[in-house]
Amino acid sequence: MSEQPPRPVVLVADDDEDILTLVGVRLERAGYDVVTARDGEQALAAASARIPDAAIIDVMMPRMMGHELVRRLRERPETAAIPIVILTAAAHDAVAEASAQAGADVHLRKPFSPRELVARLDALLGRA
Amino acid sequence: MGTASGVVAALVAAVFAVLVTAVRDQRDSTEAARRSQQVINAATQARQDVIAVDLGRRGNLKAAPDVQAARRELESILADRLPPLVAGDAAQTRRVAALAADPDDPARQRLLLDDVISTEQATVERRRDDADAKAKQAIALGIGGLIGSAALIALLTTYLTRYIVVPVRRTARAAHRLAEGDLSARVPEEGDAEPVELARAFNTMAVNLQEGERVKDEFFALVSHELRTPLTSIIGYLELVLDDEDLPEETRRFLQVVERNATRLLRLVGDMLFVAQVEAGRLSLESTTVDLGNIAAESVEAARPAAASAGVTLALESASVRPVFGDRDRLGQMLDNLVSNALKFTPEGGRVDVRLTDAGDHADAEVTDTGMGIPESEQHHLFERFFRSSSATSRAVPGAGLGLTIVKAIAEAHGGTVDLTSREGSGTSVRVSLPYERVAAAT
Numbered sequence: 001m002s003e004q005p006p007r008p009v010v011l012v013a014d015d016d017e018d019i020l021t022l023v024g025v026r027l028e029r030a031g032y033d034v035v036t037a038r039d040g041e042q043a044l045a046a047a048s049a050r051i052p053d054a055a056i057i058d059v060m061m062p063r064m065m066g067h068e069l070v071r072r073l074r075e076r077p078e079t080a081a082i083p084i085v086i087l088t089a090a091a092h093d094a095v096a097e098a099s100a101q102a103g104a105d106v107h108l109r110k111p112f113s114p115r116e117l118v119a120r121l122d123a124l125l126g127r128a
Numbered sequence: 129m130g131t132a133s134g135v136v137a138a139l140v141a142a143v144f145a146v147l148v149t150a151v152r153d154q155r156d157s158t159e160a161a162r163r164s165q166q167v168i169n170a171a172t173q174a175r176q177d178v179i180a181v182d183l184g185r186r187g188n189l190k191a192a193p194d195v196q197a198a199r200r201e202l203e204s205i206l207a208d209r210l211p212p213l214v215a216g217d218a219a220q221t222r223r224v225a226a227l228a229a230d231p232d233d234p235a236r237q238r239l240l241l242d243d244v245i246s247t248e249q250a251t252v253e254r255r256r257d258d259a260d261a262k263a264k265q266a267i268a269l270g271i272g273g274l275i276g277s278a279a280l281i282a283l284l285t286t287y288l289t290r291y292i293v294v295p296v297r298r299t300a301r302a303a304h305r306l307a308e309g310d311l312s313a314r315v316p317e318e319g320d321a322e323p324v325e326l327a328r329a330f331n332t333m334a335v336n337l338q339e340g341e342r343v344k345d346e347f348f349a350l351v352s353h354e355l356r357t358p359l360t361s362i363i364g365y366l367e368l369v370l371d372d373e374d375l376p377e378e379t380r381r382f383l384q385v386v387e388r389n390a391t392r393l394l395r396l397v398g399d400m401l402f403v404a405q406v407e408a409g410r411l412s413l414e415s416t417t418v419d420l421g422n423i424a425a426e427s428v429e430a431a432r433p434a435a436a437s438a439g440v441t442l443a444l445e446s447a448s449v450r451p452v453f454g455d456r457d458r459l460g461q462m463l464d465n466l467v468s469n470a471l472k473f474t475p476e477g478g479r480v481d482v483r484l485t486d487a488g489d490h491a492d493a494e495v496t497d498t499g500m501g502i503p504e505s506e507q508h509h510l511f512e513r514f515f516r517s518s519s520a521t522s523r524a525v526p527g528a529g530l531g532l533t534i535v536k537a538i539a540e541a542h543g544g545t546v547d548l549t550s551r552e553g554s555g556t557s558v559r560v561s562l563p564y565e566r567v568a569a570a571t
Contacts, residue, residue: 018361025368089356111360111394114367 007033008125011052013043013069014087015061023056026114030122040064044072051078054121057104059088059095070102083124087112136280143273150266157259164252167213167220168245170205174227175241177202182234203231210244217251220244295319299330311338345408352401359397362390399530402461406537413455413541420491420562421446423456424484427463431471439476442467446484449491452562454542459562462538465531466495466558473499473556489564490544496557502550510548511536535560 010032014020017038024034035050037043039062047055055073059066066086073079086099089110099107106120177198184195206228214220227240298315305313313334315327366387370380405411428444435442452459463482470480478498485492502510502517509515516529532546539546539560550556 016357016361019357019364022361022364022368026364029371089353089360110356111363114364 007031008053008127009033009035009050010121011035011037011043011047011055011057013037013040013055013061013066014058015039016058019058019087022114023117026118027121030118032121038062040066040069040072043069047073047076047079052082054083054085054125055079056085056087056117056121059086059099067098067102067104070099070104074103083121085117085120085124133284136277136284139273139277139280143270143277146266146269146273150263150270153262153266154259157255160255161252163213164248164255167210167248168252170209170213171241171244171248174202174205174210175238175245177205178234178237178241185234214244220247223247291318291320292323295323295327299323299326302330302334306334306337311341345404348400348404349408352397352404355393355397359390359394363387363394366390396530399534403530403533403537406534406541411537411541413458415454416456417451418454418456418459419451420449420459420484420493423460424463424482424493427460427467428482430464431467434468434471435480438471438474440471440474441479442471442482443479444482444484446482447486449484449486450564452491452542452564454562455538458538458541462535462560463493463495465535466493466560469531469558470495470497470499470556473497475499478555487561490561491564492559492561494557494559496555498555501552501554501556502548503552504550507548507550511546532558 008031010027012020012023012027012034013036014023015038020036020038024036027034035046035052037046041063043055043057044064046052055070057066057069061069064072066088070084070086073082073084083106084104085106085108086102086104087108087110088095088099096107105124108117108120180198181195181202183189184192184198189195206224210224210227211221214224223240223244227237227244230236295315295318302313302315311334314331317324317327317331319327366383369375370383370387375383402411424444424446428442431442467480467482474480474497480495480497483492483494483496485494506515506517510517511532512529515533532548535558536546539562542562544560544562547559547561548556549559
């Protein structure tokens with residue numbers, strides 16, 4: 001166990017407590033360290049305190065919407081290139097387009113399978 | 129508008145009144161002329177009698193029978209015939225009275241009678257001229273009135289057409305469009321007061337309908353959206369819990385039931401959202417070149433467990449068809465819907481056949497079952513959203529009535545068509561035709 005590589009840090013931002021916990025538990029079981037935030041501003045602060053290796057961001061959040069958060073993260077050199085997954089419950093294709101424009105790598109529609117989310121993240125980070 | 133028709137009516141009435149007066153005047157003047165003629169005749173006769181009586185007196189033939197007869201006749205004319213005939217004329221009455229008062233002055237009598245005759249002749253002349261003038265006036269007035277009425281009627285007709293008939297017809301056309309589902313149909317609020325009121329009422333109704341439709345779509349999308357977040361939690365946590373290998377067997381079974389139902393709910397929400405998207409015109413396809421054979425095989429494989437547990441034989445007969453250009457996931461969803469529909473309505477021991485055939489310029493995917501069939505009266509409702517056949521409701525077959533709506537929407541988005549044939553009691557067959565060369569109109 002001492003030979004394990006450092007656990008990647010994932011920033012998870014969602015205003016829904018249950019989803020936050022669900023994603024957090026899933027990621028921790030899959031070997032990630034999780035930093036959670038309940039809105040965009042909290043997420044930005046958390047990303048400054050501990051630079052994440054990836055981020056999972058909900059579109060609809062109070063104070064700062066997901067897309068804006070993605071743009072802000074992309075502006076910072078330390079998070080400009082990290083993989084970002086956007087989550088949304090919206091059905092419109094326009095939202096997916098906005099995600100891509102803001103700089104997200106993956107756009108996942110709710111309901112998503114946590115297993116699938118982990119698989120996508122693993123792929124983005126080049127983990128087996 | 130009301131005033132205009134009132135004017136026409138008044139004008140026509142005036143023309144009639146003038147004509148009726150003219151006719152009555154003509155009749156009165158004829159009557160007067162006849163009476164004057166009688167006066168003239170009687171006076172002429174009396175004059176001859178006066179001469180005869182005078183001659184008899186001078187020749188001492190007073191007693192001769194014809195002189196006696198003339199005298200009697202003269203008396204009768206002066207006493208009985210003339211007075212009533214000249215009753216309305218004071219001057220003539222005075223002359224007739226003077227005649228009767230002076231029986232023994234023939235010269236004066238002759239003069240008086242000449243007066244009576246010439247006065248009466250003058251009266252006749254005057255009356256005739258009067259009547260002629262009035263008739264001419266009446267004819268002129270009548271013709272003028274008729275021309276005026278005709279012109280007014282023409283004006284009125286033009287007005288009616290332009291401000292009533294045309295606007296009403298326009299509203300009727302818009303109502304037809306609205307009935308055919310074009311909720312943007314509006315009518316210009318032009319014309320007379322009533323058509324404008326009609327147009328305004330129509331526009332208000334159309335706006336309300338459109339607004340209602342929009343609110344419904346929004347509600348639909350919102351509800352689906354609000355259902356997805358909790359469902360994500362339910363299914364996600366179930367997945368976490370079911371990962372635990374030490375779970376007691378019974379708990380696992382119960383949780384699997386929860387998971388199955390949550391998934392079903394999720395599918396329903398997805399279908400509702402899909403239909404809302406289609407109705408809002410926001411369905412977009414991610415088109416690539418796809419192999420229908422693969423998609424059909426996947427749908428059939430996915431449905432195998434359901435078919436097995438229902439005791440229904442499920443078979444795929446797939447001819448090689450050319451690839452089509454379309455959205456792989458949507459086409460799969462379409463075939464899944466068709467197969468699961470067929471399975472739902474087929475009793476144990478029946479069969480469901482999926483057949484893929486090449487039909488020249490298009491591929492046909494046909495799903496045939498030996499199920500209960502659909503009554504003919506319900507067949508044309510089948511593609512309406514939320515419609516559920518009586519056989520589905522009476523046998524408590526689960527579903528929201530969105531399956532075929534989705535099938536049709538996907539087929540049409542690919543430029544294809546859906547045909548359904550069904551015989552009650554012997555089965556249903558749904559055929560989707562997808563063109564190889566998709567027309568530009570489909571997106």
